[in-house]
Structures are given as C-alpha cells and as structure tokens.
Amino acid sequence: MADVRIRPVNELDIEAICRIDERITGKYRPDVWEDRVVYFIRRDPDSSQVAEVDGKVVGFMLGEVRGGEFGMEEPTGWLEFFGVDPSARERGIGRGLTDALLAGFKKRGAHVARTMVRTQDAEIARFVAAMGFTPAPVSALEKRLA
Amino acid sequence: MSDEVRMLPERYHEAIEHWRQHNFPDYPKLAEVWPKFFPKDDAFCLCAKVAGDIPAEIEIGDDVGKPKALEPKELAPEAAQHLLSQIRAQASTEFGSIQQHQMTLFRAQEPQDQAWALRVMAEELRHGYQMVHLLTSSDWSPVTETKPEDMVEEILSMQTGSHVLAAFNLEFDSFLDNVVFAAFIDRVGKYQLTMQRISAYKPYASSMPPMLREEAFHLAAGVIPLRRWVEHAARGDGYIDMPAIQKAVHKWFGRGLEMFGDERGGQTNVKFGLKDLNNRDAQDQYIQECTKMLDDLNVRYVRARFPDRTRDEADAIFARVASGETVDGLSRDDLLRLPDRRFFRRRGEFAFQMVGTRGETFTDVEKYIAHVLASLPEAYRASIDVKHWADLQRAVIVGTTPLKEAMASMPRLARQAGGCPCGKSVRWVVDAAGGAGGGERLSP
Ligand SMILES: CC(C)(COP(=O)(O)OP(=O)(O)OC[C@H]1O[C@@H](n2cnc3c(N)ncnc32)[C@H](O)[C@@H]1OP(=O)(O)O)[C@@H](O)C(=O)NCCC(=O)NCCS
Ligand SMILES: [Fe+2]
Ligand SMILES: [Fe+2]
Numbered sequence: 252m253a254d255v256r257i258r259p260v261n262e263l264d265i266e267a268i269c270r271i272d273e274r275i276t277g278k279y280r281p282d283v284w285e286d287r288v289v290y291f292i293r294r295d296p297d298s299s300q301v302a303e304v305d306g307k308v309v310g311f312m313l314g315e316v317r318g319g320e321f322g323m324e325e326p327t328g329w330l331e332f333f334g335v336d337p338s339a340r341e342r343g344i345g346r347g348l349t350d351a352l353l354a355g356f357k358k359r360g361a362h363v364a365r366t367m368v369r370t371q372d373a374e375i376a377r378f379v380a381a382m383g384f385t386p387a388p389v390s391a392l393e394k395r396l397a
Numbered sequence: 398m399s400d401e402v403r404m405l406p407e408r409y410h411e412a413i414e415h416w417r418q419h420n421f422p423d424y425p426k427l428a429e430v431w432p433k434f435f436p437k438d439d440a441f442c443l444c445a446k447v448a449g450d451i452p453a454e455i456e457i458g459d460d461v462g463k464p465k466a467l468e469p470k471e472l473a474p475e476a477a478q479h480l481l482s483q484i485r486a487q488a489s490t491e492f493g494s495i496q497q498h499q500m501t502l503f504r505a506q507e508p509q510d511q512a513w514a515l516r517v518m519a520e521e522l523r524h525g526y527q528m529v530h531l532l533t534s535s536d537w538s539p540v541t542e543t544k545p546e547d548m549v550e551e552i553l554s555m556q557t558g559s560h561v562l563a564a565f566n567l568e569f570d571s572f573l574d575n576v577v578f579a580a581f582i583d584r585v586g587k588y589q590l591t592m593q594r595i596s597a598y599k600p601y602a603s604s605m606p607p608m609l610r611e612e613a614f615h616l617a618a619g620v621i622p623l624r625r626w627v628e629h630a631a632r633g634d635g636y637i638d639m640p641a642i643q644k645a646v647h648k649w650f651g652r653g654l655e656m657f658g659d660e661r662g663g664q665t666n667v668k669f670g671l672k673d674l675n676n677r678d679a680q681d682q683y684i685q686e687c688t689k690m691l692d693d694l695n696v697r698y699v700r701a702r703f704p705d706r707t708r709d710e711a712d713a714i715f716a717r718v719a720s721g722e723t724v725d726g727l728s729r730d731d732l733l734r735l736p737d738r739r740f741f742r743r744r745g746e747f748a749f750q751m752v753g754t755r756g757e758t759f760t761d762v763e764k765y766i767a768h769v770l771a772s773l774p775e776a777y778r779a780s781i782d783v784k785h786w787a788d789l790q791r792a793v794i795v796g797t798t799p800l801k802e803a804m805a806s807m808p809r810l811a812r813q814a815g816g817c818p819c820g821k822s823v824r825w826v827v828d829a830a831g832g833a834g835g836g837e838r839l840s841p
Binding site (some may be wrong): 261262265267272273276279281282285288289292293294295296297317380 | 435437438609613615617619620624625633686689690693696697700708755780814
C-alpha cells in the first residue's frame with residue numbers, strides 16, 4: 252500500500268472528516284464536525300491527528316489530555332472521535348493514529364489513556380482492545396430523565 | 398511540554414496595555430464571552446511564552462550543526478540584520494491586524510463569529526507582546542543604533558496605513574473582511590511562523606510553537622464562518638453571497654502572496670538558517686493550500702445546493718462543474734476560485750503585469766483597471782489604496798514611474814507618528830510625563 256502519513260489535524264481536514272463520517276454513518280453532518288474539530292484545534296492542535304494516503308485524508312482521531320473528568324484528577328489522554336474510511340481499513344491506519352495520539356498524550360504528561368465505547372459497538376470495542384485498552388475500574392451509569 | 402511564561406518589564410507591559418485601550422477597546426468583551434464560547438479553556442494570558450525542547454543546533458543553511466545563537470551578537474552581522482527586520486515586520490503585522498479587526502468587529506452577525514474574532518485579536522496582541530519581548534530582553538546594540546524603547550515606540554505608533562506590509566494597511570469594510578483576512582492572511586502568518594520554527598536565533602525559534610498553536614485557531618476562525626456562509630448562500634437564505642466572498646478573495650489574495658517577499662528571493666534567509674524555505678517554494682505551498690480551501694467551500698456549497706443528492710452524486714456534480722460544465726443550473730462561475738497569482742500585483746516578480754483573475758493578459762491599461770475594479774468589493778474599489786494602485790499602474794505602463802519605484806510606493810493613509818492620543822503622553826513607552834500626541838487618522 253502507498254505510504255501513510257500521520258499528521259496533526261487542521262481546519263482544511265473538516266470536509267474530508269465529514270466524508271469519512273458519512274461513509275460510516277450515512278449522514279452528512281458538517282456543523283457537527285466543524286464544532287468538534289475546532290474544539291480540538293483550539294485546545295491543542297498538535298494532539299489530534301489525521302492519516303493521509305496519496306495526499307487524501309482517509310482516517311482521523313480526535314482526542315486530548317484533560318484532568319478532572321469524573322473526579323479522576325490525574326491528567327488523562329482521552330480518545331474521543333475516530334474513523335477510518337471503509338476502503339482504507341485493516342491496513343494499520345487505525346493503529347497508526349492511535350500510536351500517534353498516545354505518544355502525544357505521554358509527551359503532555361498523561362500516564363493513562365481512556366476512551367468510552369457503547370456496548371453495542373462490538374467492532375469498535377475489538378479495535379480498542381487490539382490497541383491495548385482494558386476495562387477500567389469505573390462503571391458508566393446513567394438515569395433517564397422523564 | 399508546557400511553555401515557560403515571561404512578562405515584560407513594567408514600562409513595556411504598560412505601554413502595550415495602554416496601546417490596547419486605544420486600539421482594541423472591545424478587549425474587555427472577550428472575558429465576558431469566554432465562559433460561553435471557550436468553556437474549560439485556560440484564560441487568556443497577555444504574556445510571552447517560550448517553548449522548551451527546541452533544537453540547540455542550527456538546522457539549515459551554511460552553519461548547520463553549529464550551536465544556535467542565544468544573543469543577537471552571536472549571529473553574523475548580516476544575518477542579525479535580517480532577523481531584526483523579521484521580528485519588526487512580524488510585530489507590525491500582529492499589532493496591525495488588531496487595528497484592522499477592530500474596525501468592523503461590531504458588524505459580526507453571529508455572536509460566535511464575534512467571540513472568535515475577539516479571541517484572535519487578543520492572541521495577536523500576545524504575539525505582538527512576544528515580539529516586544531524579543532526586542533527588549535536581549536542586547537540588540539551590535540545590530541542597530543536604535544534603542545529598544547524606540548523600536549517598541551516605532552511599532553506601537555504604526556497605524557493602518559503606516560505598517561510594514563501592505564496587507565496590514567488595508568481597511569476592513571465589513572465583517573467579511575475579518576473572516577477572509579483570517580483565512581488568507583493569517584494563513585501566510587502560519588507559513589512564516591512555520592518557516593521560522595528552525596530559526597538559528599534560539600529565542601525566536603522558541604517563540605514559534607506557542608504562536609503556531611494559536612494560529613491554528615485563527616485559520617479555523619476564518620474557514621468555519623466561510624463554510625457556514627457558503628451553505629446559506631447555496632440555500633439562498635444568507636446575507637453574504639458567493640460573489641461577495643469571491644471579491645473579498647480578490648482583495649486579499651495578492652497582498653497575501655506579497656507577504657512572502659519577492660518570488661525570486663528568500664535564499665539568503667535559508668543560507669543564514671533563519672527560514673527553511675525560499676519565497677517561491679513557500680508561496681507555491683500556500684497557493685495549493687488556498688486552492689484546497691476554496692475547493693472544500695465549493696463542495697460544501699454543492700452539497701447544500703443539492704441536498705437530496707448523495708455524497709457521490711454531489712462529488713460527481715462538483716467534478717463536472719469544476720471542469721466547465723453547467724449542471725442543473727450550476728456553473729463554474731457560481732463557485733469560488735482562486736485568482737491567478739499574477740492578478741492585481743504590486744510587488745514581486747509579477748508586479749504591475751496586467752494579468753486578470755483567470756490569467757488572461759491585458760494590453761490596454763484602462764481595460765485592465767476596469768477589470769480589476771469590477772473584480773473588487775465595492776467599498777474597497779472606492780478606497781485610497783485602490784486609487785493609488787490605479788495611478789501607479791497607469792504610470793508604470795506609460796513609463797513615467799519606474800517599476801522599482803512603483804513597487805516601493807505605498808499610499809499614505811495615516812500620519813506616520815501615531816503616538817498615544819490621550820493626554821497622558823506623546824509616547825507609548827513612557828519614561829517621563831509628556832503632553833498630548835497627535836494620533837488621529839486622516840479620513841480617506
Ligand atoms: C475501528 C477503525 C478505526 C479501525 O480502523 P483500521 O484502520 O481498520 O484499523 P487497523 O487496520 O489499524 O487495525 C488495528 C487493529 O484493530 C483490529 N480491528 C480493526 N477493526 C476491527 C474490527 N472491525 N473487528 C475486529 N478487530 C478489528 C485489527 O485486527 C488490528 O489488530 P492487529 O493489529 O492486532 O491485527 C475503523 O474500522 C472505523 O473507523 N470504524 C468505525 C469507527 C466509528 O464508528 N467511529 C465513530 C465513533 S467515534
Ligand atoms: Fe499572530
Ligand atoms: Fe493570527
């Protein structure tokens with residue numbers, strides 16, 4: 252396969268990210284991705300990454316180091332949104348993106364990375380497990396508000 | 398990973414604060430809107446930031462591998478001169494852009510757009526602060542006879558019309574200018590900072606990473622509002638249409654290109670280890686990036702114009718329209734396009750060559766001027782800047798003004814000396830009590 256280039260996300264990747272999301276979810280949601288990408292660019296533009304093949308963005312992973320979430324004071328690297336174009340999967344791109352984010356988290360002083368996966372997303376769970384994530388000693392709880 | 402924070406000595410800090418009161422009166426609004434638009438982000442800090450882990454050895458040019466300079470006197474005299482003019486020009490752009498943004502900030506229609514512009518302005522102020530820190534925290538006496546306080550005074554005294562680079566001497570006519578400026582002119586800023594990240598002067602190299610992180614947001618503050626306007630324009634429910642955006646692009650693009658310096662130059666900076674690209678190579682990359690930006694906006698437009706089509710259908714429509722076909726009433730002229738790099742140029746390799754937006758050449762100067770005027774926003778068309786350009790264009794063609802002279806000519810929109818306009822002092826950098834200074838702009 253052609254060389255994969257992993258680099259920090261920028262504002263001109265939004266349309267490509269919308270395209271990947273659309274291929275995964277079937278929905279075109281430019282406003283959603285504009286808000287999300289700008290959030291990460293504003294807070295730490297070197298943390299979130301995209302993967303390019305032949306100059307085309309085929310994967311993205313957005314995340315950052317934060318402390319104080321859910322009462323966990325230690326700085327934590329959060330993997331928040333990611334996706335690889337279906338036509339570019341199973342070639343190590345997801346792993347490459349994960350490695351880049353985790354290395355950045357470590358450089359920023361985090362000793363732990365966390366993410367959350369919905370129970371129904373078994374494929375994502377398997378990918379995250381392949382990336383070395385294990386169940387954390389916390390439970391996600393919720394209460395429906397009538 | 399975190400940067401070291403440095404503050405200026407009191408008198409310089411005060412001078413910048415005072416400058417801010419006069420030139421950026423909306424600054425206090427930023428703190429008001431911060432929790433709403435930037436929740437969880439660290440509060441804005443007017444300070445210099447110095448990055449750690451910067452290579453200690455020169456990365457490019459004749460002295461690769463030798464230790465980077467920690468003081469100006471450690472650089473070769475000519476290199477130090479280049480560096481000093483880089484820092485002064487950079488400072489001028491930082492303060493200059495705030496003066497421009499302030500003119501039309503109040504005309505933003507969306508509270509978010511305004512909040513973003515306010516943050517951009519505050520961060521430009523921090524960048525200016527950073528440059529002043531560089532000029533005042535080291536000994537520049539081997540390089541210039543000008544005292545540090547006079548260098549700072551000179552920078553703070555500049556106004557729209559007396560800045561170093563033409564892009565910072567154009568007035569903003571509407572909030573569209575704030576946004577197109579961020580998308581195009583801050584993008585040149587990003588290139589300059591990126592090239593200077595390898596600077597052989599270590600304090601300058603260490604200033605770049607924090608500035609670049611902020612610059613990334615400035616570009617987004619340009620591109621995101623454009624993306625949303627384009628969508629409204631496609632649906633026909635917006636207040637900014639595609640021709641208005643196109644004309645604003647014509648206003649700014651050439652000035653952005655000229656910020657790179659003459660296409661044929663820049664090798665000296667590479668040789669001295671001050672930048673890692675020559676002017677033309679940097680400009681080529683910039684043009685490619687701007688093309689990509691407009692393509693993305695066009696895709697967004699096409700999607701919104703044909704909401705029932707799938708992604709693949711819309712991509713196919715865009716490809717056909719881009720190649721010149723008209724599809725379902727949509728033609729290439731309805732979309733945005735970057736003008737030819739030679740269009741409306743006043744400096745560099747293509748200065749005053751009569752090339753139109755699409756690369757067509759003109760032989761009749763009046764026809765060319767008419768073409769340029771028709772391509773520019775109406776308010777700008779009537780400006781002193783455009784009139785000055787048209788006069789020069791005529792004079793270059795008939796031969797009454799030599800090209801070199803025309804390239805160096807800038808309209809005088811403001812008085813040179815823009816000292817503090819309040820009664821406290823004639824100078825921004827105060828050492829003793831003084832009288833009132835004249836700083837009012839001449840209305841064009
Ligand atoms: C999950 C995803 C990012 C994986 O991308 P990818 O580029 O195909 O992943 P890689 O090729 O790097 O695979 C890395 C590892 O994960 C495993 N993996 C990836 N997808 C998997 C799947 N569907 N099932 C099981 N394992 C999987 C691979 O086997 C590989 O393991 P290995 O290295 O031990 O062999 C991609 O499938 C995707 O984008 N899915 C949809 C994501 C989504 O819905 N995002 C929205 C929520 S934010
Ligand atoms: Fe700046
Ligand atoms: Fe900027």
